[in-house]
Amino acid sequence: MKRRVVVFLFIVFLGSSALVSAQTEPEDTAMATDEYQDSFYESLKQKGIENYDKAIVSLEKCIKLKPNDAVAYFELGKNYLKLKDYQAAQNSFEKATQLDPKNKWYWLGIYDVSYETKNYSLAIETIQKIIPFDEEYKDDLISLYMITNQFDKALLTINEMNDKFGKSEDRERYKLQILSQGKHQNVEIDNLINQIKQNPKKESNYVNLIILYSQSEETDKALEVAKQLAKEVPSSDWAQVSLFKGYIDKNEGDSAIKSMNFILSNPKIDSKIKHRTLNEFLIYVNKNPQYASDLEKAIGYFDNDPNVDVAKEIGKFYHNKGQYENAIKYYEKNLSARSDTDRETNLLLLEVYTLAKQFEPMTKRAMTMIEVYPSQPQFYYYAGLGNNQLKQFKNAKTVLEMGLDYVVDDKKMEANFNIQLGEAYNGLGDAKKKEEYFLKANELLKQKK
Known part of the structure; x- marks a missing residue:
């Protein structure tokens, strides 16, 4: 009796029977x-x-x-x-x-x-x-290799069987289990490179190799394979990855946008390749701002991406470039699309509001975040700073005194609170208190050094 051995998550061992031999x-x-x-x-x-x-x-x-x-x-x-x-x-x-x-x-x-x-x-x-x-019993051997964690041997045998008999559901499931561990990917990469040499017109080998390179963070190699695929199989969806890069390099913006939208909307293309594509387009738009509206549309493809907050990352890009208006736009977009109470994004937005001297929206958001995070001193600080800039000195004094209680083991922040309290008392006409807080801030900054 022929017993097919099937492993589920490497621990379940099942059997099925088939009589395939001509022996009696x-x-x-x-x-x-x-x-x-x-x-x-x-x-x-x-x-x-x-x-x-x-x-x-x-x-x-x-x-x-x-x-x-x-x-x-x-x-x-x-x-x-x-x-x-x-x-x-x-x-x-x-x-x-x-x-x-x-x-x-x-x-x-x-x-x-x-x-x-x-x-x-x-x-x-x-x-x-x-x-x-009966060579088909190699499928049993594959299953036994899986049970005994001999994954390199299993992968080699899977490839042998796929070459000779075509792919099977069980073998493909085993391969996914093996490759998900990462360390066995080199064996499969070598196999796919050889398969491409033997049959350069077979798209699936290129696609699988691109995915493996992408998963192992070797995006440059993935793009090289996509370039080779575009040459051998121009009709392939994945060929657009290479074409997009070519359009960007040749400054053909309209063609690059068309190619990018195809890539971002295609469910077959790996998410890391999509992120790389968007990042390259972002750099391109920074030099060619006439395409800014196309960048905004492209971000929409990532609204439900659980791995990367794309709008936030673009906000950081513009933030670092000193383009505060753009940074504000994308931070606000991120908060609107995802969680309006995300702590990190709100702190980034408050910082860039300050740099852009947009004190009214900064103060309003900081006060809202105090309700959400009542023990986070940063939000009290921004609320105090904003109120001072808006000449609401009494409000600034109140919120800063409340927030100062939450500052622990942070001399720089404590000094900043005291500076803003000095500004608040100055606005209220209390010169003595102003000097008191400024002197305290100065002492704290000396301690920090």
Whole structure:
């Protein structure tokens, strides 16, 4: 009986049966003598009604009559296996293989024992002896390699079987499990490079190689493969990745936008490639601001991306470039599309509001965030700063005094609070308090040094 071994998440071991060999089951072999035949058929009858002990007694009579009869030993092994007497079953099957090593069924008997006892080293050794009779048993070998964590061997055998018999659902699932671990990707990368050399017009090999390079953060290599794909298979969706890069390099903005939108909207293309594409377009737009509206449209493709806050990252880009109006626009876009209370984005937005001298929206947002994060001193500071700039000195004093209680082990922040409190008291006409807070701020800044 052929037993297909299937692994689910490397721990579940299942079997299915198929008879694919042209060899004849041993019980179909003609019997030599009447006495032998009587005992042999009696054993089959007893096995059929699950009287395995009686079947064994009859088979032992057969062996006395024909001590070198492999068929009787094989049947004996099957009955011992039914009784879960695994050692006796294995001994019987091994005797059958010694007497007739070219019969696949006898080796499968040993394989059944190894399967039942989870003796995977014996199972691998045995299945390798069965494969010369039937190469499709390499699928069982793959499953055994998966169980025993021999993933390199499994991957090599998967590729062999795919080349010879075509892909199967089980093999593709195993391959995904192996490649998800990362360290085995080099074997598959080498395989795909060879496949591309042998068949340069087969798109799937390029795509799989691009994905592997992308997953391992080798985006430059992924783009090189995309370039090669564009040359060999120009109609491929993935070829657009290479075409986009070419349009950007040649400053063909309209063509680059068309190619970019195709890439970003295509569910087949890996998300890391999409992020790289958008980032390159962002750099391009920084030099060619007439395409800013196309950048905004492109960001919409990432609204539901769980991995990267694209609008926030673009906001940071403009923030670092000193383009505060653009930074504000994208930080606000991020907060609107995702979480309006995201702490990091709000602090970035408050900082850039300050740099852009937009104190009214800064003060309003800071006061709102105090309600959300009542123990975060940064929001009190920005609220105080904003109120001072708007000449709302009483409000500034109140909020700064509240927030100062939450400043712990941060001399610079404590100094900044005192500076703003000094400004608030100055606005309220209290010169003594103003000097008091300024002097305290100065002392704190000295301590920091």
